[in-house]
Amino acid sequence: xxxxxxxxxxxxxxxxxxxxxxxxxxxxxxxxxxxxxxxxxxxxxxxxxxxxxxxxxxxxxxxxxxxxxxxxxxxxxxxxxxxxxxxxxxxxxxxxxxxxxxxxxxxxxxxxxxxxxxxxxxxxxxxxxxxxxxxxxxxxxxxxxxxxxxxxxxxxxxxxxxxxxxxxxxxxxxxxxxxxxxxxxxxxxxxxxxxxxxxxxxxxxxxxxxxxxxxxxxxxxxxxxxxxxxxxxxxxxxx
Amino acid sequence: xxxxxxxxxxxxxxxxxxxxxxxxxxxxxxxxxxxxxxxxxxxxxxxxxxxxxxxxxxxxxxxxxxxxxxxxxxxxxxxxxxxxxxxxxxxxxxxxxxxxxxxxxxxxxxxxxxxxxxxxxxxxxxxxxxxxxxxxxxxxxxxxxxxxxxxxxxxxxxxxxxxxxxxxxxxxxxxxxxxxxxxxxxxxxxxxxxxxxxxxxxxxxxxxxxxxxxxxxxxxxxxxxxxxxxxxxxxxxxxxxxxxxxxxxxxxxxxxxxxxxxxxxxxxxxxxxxxxxxxxxxxxxxxxxxxxxxxxxxxxx
Numbered sequence: 252x253x254x255x256x257x258x259x260x261x262x263x264x265x266x267x268x269x270x271x272x273x274x275x276x277x278x279x280x281x282x283x284x285x286x287x288x289x290x291x292x293x294x295x296x297x298x299x300x301x302x303x304x305x306x307x308x309x310x311x312x313x314x315x316x317x318x319x320x321x322x323x324x325x326x327x328x329x330x331x332x333x334x335x336x337x338x339x340x341x342x343x344x345x346x347x348x349x350x351x352x353x354x355x356x357x358x359x360x361x362x363x364x365x366x367x368x369x370x371x372x373x374x375x376x377x378x379x380x381x382x383x384x385x386x387x388x389x390x391x392x393x394x395x396x397x398x399x400x401x402x403x404x405x406x407x408x409x410x411x412x413x414x415x416x417x418x419x420x421x422x423x424x425x426x427x428x429x430x431x432x433x434x435x436x437x438x439x440x441x442x443x444x445x446x447x448x449x450x451x452x453x454x455x456x457x458x459x460x461x462x463x464x465x466x467x468x469x470x471x472x473x474x475x476x477x478x479x480x481x482x483x484x485x486x487x488x489x490x
Numbered sequence: 491x492x493x494x495x496x497x498x499x500x501x502x503x504x505x506x507x508x509x510x511x512x513x514x515x516x517x518x519x520x521x522x523x524x525x526x527x528x529x530x531x532x533x534x535x536x537x538x539x540x541x542x543x544x545x546x547x548x549x550x551x552x553x554x555x556x557x558x559x560x561x562x563x564x565x566x567x568x569x570x571x572x573x574x575x576x577x578x579x580x581x582x583x584x585x586x587x588x589x590x591x592x593x594x595x596x597x598x599x600x601x602x603x604x605x606x607x608x609x610x611x612x613x614x615x616x617x618x619x620x621x622x623x624x625x626x627x628x629x630x631x632x633x634x635x636x637x638x639x640x641x642x643x644x645x646x647x648x649x650x651x652x653x654x655x656x657x658x659x660x661x662x663x664x665x666x667x668x669x670x671x672x673x674x675x676x677x678x679x680x681x682x683x684x685x686x687x688x689x690x691x692x693x694x695x696x697x698x699x700x701x702x703x704x705x706x707x708x709x710x711x712x713x714x715x716x717x718x719x720x721x722x723x724x725x726x727x728x729x730x731x732x733x734x735x736x737x738x739x740x741x742x743x744x745x746x747x748x749x750x751x752x753x754x755x756x757x758x759x760x761x762x763x764x765x766x767x768x769x770x771x772x773x774x775x776x777x778x779x780x781x782x783x784x785x786x787x788x789x790x791x
Contacts, residue, residue: 256593264580325577329587329633331543332571333594336563488543490573 253343254335261347265313272309273355276302277362284366290378291455293363294385299451300429302359306352306393307425311418313351314400317344318483319413328490341405341480348401349476352393360386384454388461391468392449396421398475405483445471492519494641494672495540499549502535510535510696512549517674522667524683525676526781527693533676534574536693537645540674541571553641570639572647574676576626584614584621584629588636595637603636610658623650631659635666642666644675648682660686680778690777692784699788707780713751715773716758720744721766732761747773 279301284293318341321327330340363382367374374382403417428446430437441447448464495517503509510532517523525533538544539551542562551558553565581587588603597603607614610628621629627650634642644663648656656679663673663686677683683690684704691701715737720726726744730736738747750758762770773779 254594256590260579260581260590321579325573325575326579328543328571328573328575328577329579329591330594331562332541332566332569332573332634333591334563334566335594339563485545487545488538490538490541490543 252339253346254339257330257335257340257343258347261317261344265316265347265351268309268312269351269355272305273358276305276355276359280359280362281366284363285370287370290363290367290374291381294381295451295455297363298385298389302389303392303425303428303446303449306355306389307396307421309355310352310393310397310400311414311421313348314397314404314417315410315413317348317401317404318479319404319407320410322408322488322490323410325490327488331488331490336484338480338484341483345401345476345480348397349394349472352397353390356386356390356393359389381455384461385451388449388451388454388465388468391465391472392446394472395445395448395468395475396424398472398479402475402479402482405479406486408489493517494519494521495523495551495553495674496555497536497539497549497551500536500539500546500551501548502539502544503547507695510693513696513698515691515698515701517672519672520667520670521689522663522673522675522687524687524690525674525693526678526680526683526690526777527676528678531693532696533693534645535696537574537643537674537676540643541569568640570634570637570642572630572634572642572644574645574649576623576630576649578618578626578629581618583617584612584625587618587629588614588633591633592636597637602638603632606632606635609662610655624652624655627651628655631662635662639671641672641674644673644677646677647675648677648679656682680776680781684777692781694785694788700784702777702780704777707775707777713749714755715747715749715775716770717745717747717773718762718770719768720746721768725765725767729761729765734758744768 280293280297283297284290286293318327321330331337360382363386364374367378399420400413400417403413403420407413407416424444424446427440427444431439431441431444431447445468448468450461450464453464454461493516497513497515500513501509501511503511508530513536525536527533535544539546540553540558542558542565545559554568556565558565578587579590581590588600592598592600592603610631612625612628612632616625618626618629627648631647634644634647648659651659660682663675666673667686675683675687684707687704689701689703692699718729720729721744723744726741726746729746730739734748734750736746736748739745748758
C-alpha cells in the first residue's frame, strides 16, 4: 500500500524537525508537571496553547516539504520516473505525516505520565482518562491542521503558494483562537476557527461536548487527506 | 514497422499561444528520434506527456500501445528519463542517490551503474549539493541509463556537459541504439542530434513544422554549396553569366554562392582557371542550416 523506500526517505528528511519540536514540548510539559499540580491543571495549562503553536510550525514546514516543495524543486521527477504510482507516493507521505504527529503526541503524553508517576507513585484511572483525552484531542487537532496543509501541498506546484494557503489557514485559525481570549468583545471570533474544537476547558470539565468536537476535527482531517491524495494523483505535474 | 511511441493529435493549450498543438508522430523500436526547437517551443511539454506527468487536453500519447497517462507507473518499468531541470532528492552523495533510485526500480545489480559512473568520469562520492552543473547532469545520465530501460527519454540531456562529455553521451546513445533501445531526445545542440538521430522533428510555437530523415540531409551532400570571392568586378560579372546554379550574389564583396553537383565540379575549375579568385569555400549542408531554412519558411507563412 505504501512505498517503503519513500517512507525511509521521508523519515530521514523530516525526522530532525519532528524530534526538536517534540523535545521542546516534552520538556515544557515535564517542567510544568514537576511542580506537583494535579494532572488536570497541568494539562489545562500546557495543552491550552503551547503544543498547538509548536505542532503547527512542524505541520506547516513538513506539509510543504512532503509534496509541493518536491514538485517545485523538481526532485519529484525521480520518484515518478520509477514504477511507483502517484497515489502511492501521496499515501505514503500522508501516512508519514499522520504517523509522525501521532508519535509526537504519544511522546508528549509520556512526558506528562512519567513525572506524575514519579511524584505520586501511580496514575489514577481518572488521570489516565484526562491524559488520553488531552493528547488524543491534540492529535485530532493536528490531524485537521495537517490535512489542510497536506491538501494545499498536493494542489500547488510552488512552495510559496502551498505555504501561503495551507500555512495561512492554520496560522489564521491559531490567531483567531488567541484573539478570542482577549475579552468579551473578541469572544465571538472563536466561531471562525477550528482550533476552538479542541477546548481543554470543555475536556477538563467532564462534559461530553468534546465528543462531537473531536469527531468534526477527525472529519476535517479525513476529508482533506483523502482529497489531497486524490488530487495529487490526477493533476498535471510540471516535472 | 515496430511502432513503440505514438503521439496522436496531442494538444495542450496554456493560452496566449503557448503549449503544443495537434502533434502527431510515431517512433519505431530501435530508433533515435530527435526533437529540436527554440526555448518555449514545447519540447518539454511533449516529453512530460510521454512521462504521464501531464494529461492531454486533446489526443493521446502512448508507449508500447499503452496510454502514457493511464499507465504512467506501469510504463516506467520500460522507460528511463532525464528531466529538463536537475534537482535531486534530499540525499547526501551521488552514490546515495543511485542507491535510492535503484531501490525504487528494484535493481540489485550495480555493475551497469558503476560502468556508467566510470565512463562519465563521475565522482559518485561527492556531495550532491556541491556538484557542478555538469556533474549533476552526469548523475542524471547515469540514473537514466542504469536500469537498462528499453526506452530513454532525454530532455536536453547534455545541458551543462563539456564538449568531451557531450560526445560521450552521443556515443552512449549510439551504443544503446545498437542494443535495440529506443531513444527520444530533445536538444538545441544540432551537432548532438545530427550525429546520433535517425529522424528529427522541428518544433515551433508548439507545432511540428517538419520531420526530417537524417539520411536525406546527409545524402544531400552530393550537391555542394560553394562560395567564391573574386578579386575584380569584371571576373565576378563574367562568372555570373556562366551557366551555374547561383543561389546568392553579394555584389559589394564580389561574392557568388552556387549549388553544384559533384559531377560538374571540374567544369567549375575550368571556368575559374582564368579568373582572379580571392578564396573559395564550401559550406557544409547541416541540420542547423536545414532548420534555419525551415524556420524562416514557417515564419514567412
